[in-house]
Amino acid sequence: MVFSDLFFLFVFLPVFALSYLLAAWVDRRKTMPSFSWRNAMLVLFSLIFYAWGEPVYVLLMLSSVVVNYFVGLGIAQKGKPFLVFGLVFNLGVLATFKYLSFFCAELLSLGVPVSVPRIALPIGISFYTFQSISYLIDVYRRTTPVQRSFKNLLLYISMFPQLIAGPIVRYGTVAHEINDRHVNSEDLAEGMMRFLRGLGKKVILANQLSEISTQLLTGSGLENLSTVGSWVGIVAFTFQIYFDFSGYSDMAIGIGRCLGFHFNENFDHPYCCVSITDFWRRWHISLGTFFRDYLYIPMGGNRRHQALNIMVVWMLTGFWHGASWNFLLWGIFYGIIVMVEKYTLLKVIKRIPQVLLHLYSLLLVVIGWGIFYFEDFGQMKQFFRAFFGRVEAFSDFAAVNTLSSYGWLWVVAIIFSMPLREWLNRWVSRWQKPRPVLLLVTRSVLAFLLLSASVALLVGATNNAFLYTRF
Amino acid sequence: MRHNRFLVAFITLMMAAFVVVFCTLPRSRYSELEKRDLLRFPNFSWQSLREGNFTQKVSNWFSDSEPFRDVLMRGSMELKSQMAFKTKSAVTFHAAQEEPETTMVMDxxxxxxxxxxxxxxxxxxxxxxxxxxxxxxxxxxxxxxxxxxxxxxxxxxxxxxxxxxxxxxxxxxxxxxxxxxxxxxxxxxxxxxxxxxxxxxxxxxxxxxxxxxxxxxxxxxxxxxxxxxxxxxxxxxxxxxxxxxxxxxxxxxxxxxxxxxxxxxxxxxxxxxxxxxxxxxxxxxxxxxxxxxxxxxxxxxxxxxxxxxxxxxxxxxxxxxxxxxxxxxxxxxxxxxxxxxxxxxxxxxxxxxxxxxxxxxxxxxxxxxxxxxxxxxxxxxxxxxxxxxxxxxxxxxxxxxxxxxxxxxxxxxxxxxxxxxxxxxxxxxxxxxxxxxxx
Incomplete structure (x- = not known):
């Protein structure tokens, strides 16, 4: 089940909301002070949410929680050996379910006689495994206390808002709120608006942009790709993946807020970056900080063999996205750029005009998405030949047509990838304090437009899956 | 605070209205617009449940057979058409899309x-x-x-x-x-x-x-x-x-x-x-x-x-x-x-x-x-x-x-x-x- 599914919006979510409110009412009566019905309801619906798409793999997730629960207790008592075991277990699960088939197939293609297991990738395994790892390491470092309640740990790992596509929520971020959280009308209003904004990003923008990228970069579109077509297609994907993933994060953060959880931000207008280093401070922040805190710094960070540390981190960042060589290449691509920037650009960045920095960064980001998009190296080569003008056709009708047929979509996509709200807030507050009634009317109209447009566009939608649920 | 409550109530009412429409009104069975039968509620079997097919089909059914499907589709098309820059002699190309489970056919x-x-x-x-x-x-x-x-x-x-x-x-x-x-x-x-x-x-x-x-x-x-x-x-x-x-x-x-x-x-x-x-x-x-x-x-x-x-x-x-x-x-x-x-x-x-x-x-x-x-x-x-x-x-x-x-x-x-x-x-x-x- 995904957030932008009509079944989720109009069956799962309302049933969950009513059940949760009922549970909250029971909790307030304090008939069982030591038991949180709200949490129980959240766990129950989280498991249903996951099992809806993965009826068998829900057992894998539950098993993972059980092991991590006992490993956490073990770390609290015995320290490192349990941490090592926990890391081996979690990474082993990830390696088995995400990478084993891939490596076996690669070995087979090299002539090594191995059988290739047919293992389907469990949805969200990359996210919940990393959450489990963060929990174990934080307990080992004593930055957060061990969770002695199994149901609370189960809640942390299985919580449906962030279960299948992040953000990767650190245990410390929500540890306190698991047992003690309060929701006021501001939380609800902000959470709902955030959810609708995310829904709009996904359905109104990302889904339409995916029609352009799919048309130009797959099938016969790719076979006849012109230079203009390759640029239009990959720029469409550049916007698509941003609105898709940040839309999901908005929805997750929004639902979390309605439940009383405050997840950290996962995006900070990444396409406004002035360098690639800056881009990665703004893109998928929860993954970047995970690798920084749990890998880069423990490996030595800036203090020793920094270049090696950077390359290892970026290779793993790339490979985290999927069992395919193009993701590894994508990671290496960024690793090299970040390293080069460290010794060159970042030292003189203040002396270079901002517009040049934006152009430089966006060009590299777009090239990066070109590597990311094509798992097949033959197709990737075909794409980059077109991208760099090494094909006969400079332009073609289908590509030019997508510019006019989706003209306003492009405009809106460009505008909404910039910090529009911040600018508006700043601009408005300059001449007067916003009137609450005006703000309310604006937000109500916005909510109405976002929800009704999203519902209309969801009818008959065939390309509705979130990109990051496959990682 | 009061305004937040009003906003929450407004969004809740909107959602409730959609829930009523989607969950209580008769579902569409045929799309004249797409000229195809819409999906029916899937048959249950333990095997299909275990394999995830049943739940997937329920979601698909829900999304495919919503009440007033053709009306909503028209709204969707109208919305999409508004995304275009209008010219008098427009020529547009609609690439072939993935098809839903029930196939619209030419004849x-x-x-x-x-x-x-x-x-x-x-x-x-x-x-x-x-x-x-x-x-x-x-x-x-x-x-x-x-x-x-x-x-x-x-x-x-x-x-x-x-x-x-x-x-x-x-x-x-x-x-x-x-x-x-x-x-x-x-x-x-x-x-x-x-x-x-x-x-x-x-x-x-x-x-x-x-x-x-x-x-x-x-x-x-x-x-x-x-x-x-x-x-x-x-x-x-x-x-x-x-x-x-x-x-x-x-x-x-x-x-x-x-x-x-x-x-x-x-x-x-x-x-x-x-x-x-x-x-x-x-x-x-x-x-x-x-x-x-x-x-x-x-x-x-x-x-x-x-x-x-x-x-x-x-x-x-x-x-x-x-x-x-x-x-x-x-x-x-x-x-x-x-x-x-x-x-x-x-x-x-x-x-x-x-x-x-x-x-x-x-x-x-x-x-x-x-x-x-x-x-x-x-x-x-x-x-x-x-x-x-x-x-x-x-x-x-x-x-x-x-x-x-x-x-x-x-x-x-x-x-x-x-x-x-x-x-x-x-x-x-x-x-x-x-x-x-x-x-």
Missing amino acids: SLPKEVELGDQRVIEEFHNSVNANAKMENAGVIVVGNSPSARALMAFKNKNKGEKPFAEVVNAYQKTFGSVANVYCMIIPTAVEYYCPVNAESCTDPEFPVLTELYSLIDSAVYVVDLYRVLGEHVDEDIYLRTDHHWAPLGAYYAARQFALVADVEVPELVNFEADTIKNYVGSMYGFSKDVNVKKSPEDFVYYKPRGIEYTTTYRKYDLDEDFQIVGEEKPHQGDFFVKVSGSSSAYCTFMGSDARITQVKTASDCPRRLLVMKDSFGNAIPGYLFGSFEEVHVIDFRYFTYNIKDYVEEHSITDILIANNISHVCSGAAGAYYSKFLKK
Whole structure:
């Protein structure tokens, strides 16, 4: 089940909301002070949410929680050996379910006689495994206390808002709120608006942009790709993946807020970056900080063999996205750029005009998405030949047509990838304090437009899956 | 605080309203817009639950059969059309999209209900299986409402022309001694109406036709329509909103066939014209372009005047997957079926494809014609009732007999194989025709 599914919006979510409110009412009566019905309801619906798409793999997730629960207790008592075991277990699960088939197939293609297991990738395994790892390491470092309640740990790992596509929520971020959280009308209003904004990003923008990228970069579109077509297609994907993933994060953060959880931000207008280093401070922040805190710094960070540390981190960042060589290449691509920037650009960045920095960064980001998009190296080569003008056709009708047929979509996509709200807030507050009634009317109209447009566009939608649920 | 509460209440009410609509109102079962049955609630089995199929199908069902689906779809199309920068002479290209589980097909089978003496077509239903449908390679929409024209792009991916030519030659070898064999390949509208700037979205049909005809044995009578239709492109020979040609295009084709077959077809004025107003055909569903919806056209068809004929149908029963599960007893009916509503206009000819049609005429010509066709061919036979004493029509997707037996049993003297180029090149048509010889 995904957030932008009509079944989720109009069956799962309302049933969950009513059940949760009922549970909250029971909790307030304090008939069982030591038991949180709200949490129980959240766990129950989280498991249903996951099992809806993965009826068998829900057992894998539950098993993972059980092991991590006992490993956490073990770390609290015995320290490192349990941490090592926990890391081996979690990474082993990830390696088995995400990478084993891939490596076996690669070995087979090299002539090594191995059988290739047919293992389907469990949805969200990359996210919940990393959450489990963060929990174990934080307990080992004593930055957060061990969770002695199994149901609370189960809640942390299985919580449906962030279960299948992040953000990767650190245990410390929500540890306190698991047992003690309060929701006021501001939380609800902000959470709902955030959810609708995310829904709009996904359905109104990302889904339409995916029609352009799919048309130009797959099938016969790719076979006849012109230079203009390759640029239009990959720029469409550049916007698509941003609105898709940040839309999901908005929805997750929004639902979390309605439940009383405050997840950290996962995006900070990444396409406004002035360098690639800056881009990665703004893109998928929860993954970047995970690798920084749990890998880069423990490996030595800036203090020793920094270049090696950077390359290892970026290779793993790339490979985290999927069992395919193009993701590894994508990671290496960024690793090299970040390293080069460290010794060159970042030292003189203040002396270079901002517009040049934006152009430089966006060009590299777009090239990066070109590597990311094509798992097949033959197709990737075909794409980059077109991208760099090494094909006969400079332009073609289908590509030019997508510019006019989706003209306003492009405009809106460009505008909404910039910090529009911040600018508006700043601009408005300059001449007067916003009137609450005006703000309310604006937000109500916005909510109405976002929800009704999203519902209309969801009818008959065939390309509705979130990109990051496959990682 | 108070304002936040109001906002929360407003959003909650909106959500509640949608929940009421989506969960309590009757669900849609058929989309006239997409011309397909919508998904039904899936059958439960423990295995499908374990494999995740059941839950997936429930989600799909919920998203596919929502109340007021066509209304919401129209809203969606309107919204999408607003994303475009408007120009007066717009040409847009809609790439082929993934299809939902129930397939919208190019040719539709209307459900017939008896109302007094008349057969009235009440609604559409899917008719053919997936491999028999015209390949959807994308739709080019030329111009804006109210006169937009939607063109199905032609992509010759399967290169089915050679096997098709071989099958036609095999028919000549098999029947050459008892019947004349004619081959008519019908170009599609995109060949004539595609703007120059959109030509890269479609493959040219003329080279394919040339190649095809060069592969066909000289003993086969080729009914070449390319030039004939080309001379009339200023007239309404193709429908603007449907993937089919217009009855007028079929008339010129029938005239050309008559010329090759050495029979007479009267001038158009000798036919009785009838018009179905506000027709919007299949291309709206394919392109999902609201411009097409806002460009209804007149569906003008021609009935023979002053010629007596009787039509006998042998209808096939189809299951939910559109597979043949039975055959009704022969019964008489109207060749030109009265349709209710304008969306079924093309079903005027015989009502559907899933049947064998036999028309006995009062013509004094002793020849008997068998038309083997796809849905494009439906519009041809009506012009030939004065030219043959019997006209038989079979659709290559719905025929369960040995063709040799059929030809012999009915003393057929002329066999016209008439199909549009997309079906020919898809490989499907050739495979079916070949099968009929071997049954």
